[in-house]
Amino acid sequence: MELREKELACEIVRDLLPLYVDGMVSDVSKKSIDNHLEQCTECSEIYQDMTCHLEMETPPTEISDVKRFLKKTKKMYFLYGLGGLSFIAVLVCLIVDLAVNKGITWSLIVGSSCLFTDALLYALFTCKKDKICTSMAVISVGAFVLLSVIQITRYYLLGTGTVWLFRYGLPILLLWLLVLWLPVLGGTFLKWNIWDCTALFLFLVIIGNYATKLITGDYVWEDVFHMQGFTGNALGEVIGIMIFVMVGRVTKWKK
Numbered sequence: 183m184e185l186r187e188k189e190l191a192c193e194i195v196r197d198l199l200p201l202y203v204d205g206m207v208s209d210v211s212k213k214s215i216d217n218h219l220e221q222c223t224e225c226s227e228i229y230q231d232m233t234c235h236l237e238m239e240t241p242p243t244e245i246s247d248v249k250r251f252l253k254k255t256k257k258m259y260f261l262y263g264l265g266g267l268s269f270i271a272v273l274v275c276l277i278v279d280l281a282v283n284k285g286i287t288w289s290l291i292v293g294s295s296c297l298f299t300d301a302l303l304y305a306l307f308t309c310k311k312d313k314i315c316t317s318m319a320v321i322s323v324g325a326f327v328l329l330s331v332i333q334i335t336r337y338y339l340l341g342t343g344t345v346w347l348f349r350y351g352l353p354i355l356l357l358w359l360l361v362l363w364l365p366v367l368g369g370t371f372l373k374w375n376i377w378d379c380t381a382l383f384l385f386l387v388i389i390g391n392y393a394t395k396l397i398t399g400d401y402v403w404e405d406v407f408h409m410q411g412f413t414g415n416a417l418g419e420v421i422g423i424m425i426f427v428m429v430g431r432v433t434k435w436k437k
Contacts, residue, residue, distance in 0.1 A: 191218060195225050203232050257307050264303060268296040287339045294331040298324035318366050322359050329355060353397050361386040377430030384419040384426070391416070 195218050201207050202215050219226045272293040279289035302320050309316045333347040364386060365379040374382075 192222060192225055195219070195222070196228060199225075199229055199232060203229070261300075261304055261307060265300055268300050272296055285339070287335055290331050290335050290339070291328075294328050298328055312370070314366055315370055318363060321362070325355055325359070326352075350398060354394055357390055357393055357397075361390045375430055375433060377426045377433060381423045381426040381430065384422045388416040388419045 195215055198207060198211060198215060202212065207215065219229055272289070275289040275292040276286065279285070279287055301324060302317060305316050305320045306313065329347060329351045333345070333351065336343040337345055361383065365374075365383040368374040368382060369376070369379045
């Protein structure tokens, strides 16, 4: 008889458990179920399973949509605010430039810099696929435009400096863009890990440093092979390359 009453009590509690979990039972029923769960192991395990599944459930679609909308709205407000501040900064510089220099000169550099920064941040915040490659493309185009504007402003509008863009500016820019692009392409298309990409970047930095000094005339080819020049320009990078290569190998072995 007692066994039959216990089975009946278990059946009633199990029927009420969904309401109990949602907090929709009366205080009297809740107290009775609490007492039963303390004494009945089987019903307690069922209750634990129900609460565990409830915690692991994904939020409703409506809540996810609202969260995505709020996140997107915050992002767009940030970009609009940044664009507005950049516009105000460029406008103020333009007014001051016109008042002082009676023309548009250095305000062109400020405007180009703000446009470059805004374009890069916009790519970082809005691009979902190939974010790194897209950002690198923005950097490549933006750096070329900015260098050109600096050259035009200084030499043609301000009448200072020399025509350095084609002799020094573009070769050095292309050189260092290559230094940046090769590790990015290695990680994107060849699926290299971050350690191998960093090691490649440091190796290219060594070449970039020597090539830059050769372009600017600070070095001649004979100086490249001097130990003193190597110690000052490449020793730190070589040590970094060895460390990152070893870390990359250890990471692959662990996988």
